[in-house]
Amino acid sequence: MANVTDLKAFPGFELVPDEQLRWLLDHADEQQYAAGYVLHRPGDSIDHLRLLLAGEMTIGAEPDELLHYTAPAITGVLPFSRLTEGVQVVTVDTDARMLELHRDHLREMATTCYELTATLVQQMTDRVRNFTQQAQQEEKLASLGRLSAGLAHELNNPVSAIVRNADALRTHMRATPERFKAIMHMNLTDEQTDVVNEWLFEKLDNKTAPLTMLERSGLEDDLTDWLDDQRVPDGPDLANSLAEFRFTDADLDFILEQVGPENIAGVLGWVNNNLVTEKLVVDIGEASGRMATLVSSIKSYTHMDRGGGREAVALADGIRSTVTLLGHKIRSKNVTVTVDIPDDLPTIQGWPGELNQVWTNLIDNAIDAAPDSGGTLTIRSYVERDQFVYTTFTDNGAGIPDDIQKKIFEPFFTTKGIGKGSGLGLDIVQGVVRHHNGSIKLASKPGETTFTICVPISE
Incomplete structure (x- = not known):
């Protein structure tokens, strides 16, 4: 049987008077559990403060284990906690x-055992802080996981295009001497040459x-x-190149x-x-530009060139x-x-990295919710009363049932299956928005779900 000495081993209990620890022993029940026993599952009521005297226990299941406890440890319901049912x-x-x-004894404990209650409340404060820190770290890792595979694919496409077109350009340039020989046998005046040049480059410049x-x-x-009428060799291949730049038979x-039929x-x-040279160079330029855009987006998303403090944030850049x-992912889901977002949207004061976590969660969730064909996501920002910036994320998915809407911002709540998400997203979103002195609201019905975020404009 547990005694006062056993309880003194728990964090903070060494300062609790012995009579209060004896009160705890008198009102609590000692239980034995075998390895592998499930104390409760998601949705089960949580009605007990538990002091782990010996052994180990885990919250969460592989691969998403959240916390691991080794005796002595305090878990379960704590004084003044609003925890009523498990989510893991x-x-x-x-x-x-x-x-x-049992929670029925917590009111009496709060009125008769001040030091014991204060110690347990401190445990709850530490628990909230640790959960918050861990949740934020988990969410950052989850965001990286969501982005990394798509980013690798995005970078692979332009890199492959550059390599492919560079090889084609090298092969094409080796055929240039033959074209040069044909030009040397032509009898064109300077005026005719100028006309051909102007005619060609006017077409190239005509976007x-x-x-x-x-x-x-x-x-x-x-x-x-x-x-074919003019007996020009390789007509189909030549026609393909000319059509690419919208040359016509009138041209x-x-x-x-x-220049005459002979030339x-x-x-x-x-x-x-x-x-052909122009087309290959343009393709290489577009692929390089795509890579530059991705690198710029990564830099903007992670804010590698900025400090971690509060600053004026242009929401459009992060979104x-x-x-x-x-x-x-957007293209793969169609x-x-x-x-x-208007160009003159005012900035807000905030932490860009945190806000990007918000955008990632809301956009990623909207993509997942969208139907397999004809999915839409509309992101809109606007100003109200010259004080607040509102940003809405509206998708045309199946919607969120009313009973789930009440739980959607609870920590670790998720409607996704195992391995489909961390379950941390919307809780983190709400925390970040509140950190920016803002609010987030949900409106959902079949075919239309809208998350609305309101944050104050920079002073």
Whole structure:
């Protein structure tokens, strides 16, 4: 049987008067549990303060274990705690011995055992602080996990494009001497050469909307017919390049008139050489630009070049960076994302890294909730009363049932299956928003779920 000496081994109990510890022994029941015993499961009522006298126990199940206790340790309900039901499985790891005090005795303890109550309240304060720190760390790791796979895929695409086009450019440049020989055999005046150059580079500089597949196919057919009529070799390949830059048979009629039938094949061969080079260089430039955008988004998301203090934050930067980094998941789920944030949106005072955790959670959850086809997510920011910035995240998923809406911001609550999420997201979101003196609200019905975040504008 447990005695006062056993209780003195618990954190803080060494300062509690012996008569108060004897009160605890008189009102508590001692229990024995075998290794593997499940004390309670998610949703079960939690009605006891538990003092682990011997053995070990764990909150959470693999691979998402949250806390591991080794005797002596204090768990369960504490004075003034609002904990009523479990959100994680609690398992005894080894044969264990516990002292259990039912919550019905906590009111009497608070009125008769001041030092004992104060020690247990301090335990609750420490528990909240430790849970919060661990939850924040878990959420940062979860966010990295959500982003890393997609980011690797996002970077792989432009890198592969650069390597592929660089090899193609190298191969293409080796064919340039043959084009040069053909040019050397042409008899063109300086005026004709200038006309060809101006005609070509005017087309290259003319940035217009790309053709549809049907439009391009029709244009290629017209160009192929024209080239065949003029007996220009490799007509289909040449027509493909010319159509890429929206050359028409009228353009070819113009250049034929300028250089004559005897020079048209050589001129168009030289033109094609330039078009292929231009296309490869443009593709390499676009891929490099995509990589630069991703690196910029990573830098903005992690704020590698800034301190960790409070600062003026432009919400649009963090939200757009997060959308970019989640781009692979957005495309794989076929979700259409619309970001409607005015350019003149005021800044807020805050911690950019924390806010990016908010955007990651809300956007990631919205993508998961979206239907497999026709999914949409609309992100909108606006100002009200010149004091607050409101940001809404609206998806067209199935919605959140009313009974779940009441629990959605509870710590560790999740509707996802094992391995599908940490269950920490919305609790962390609410904590971060409150840290910024703001609020978060949920409105949900089938086909429309909106999270609204309100934060004050920077002073």
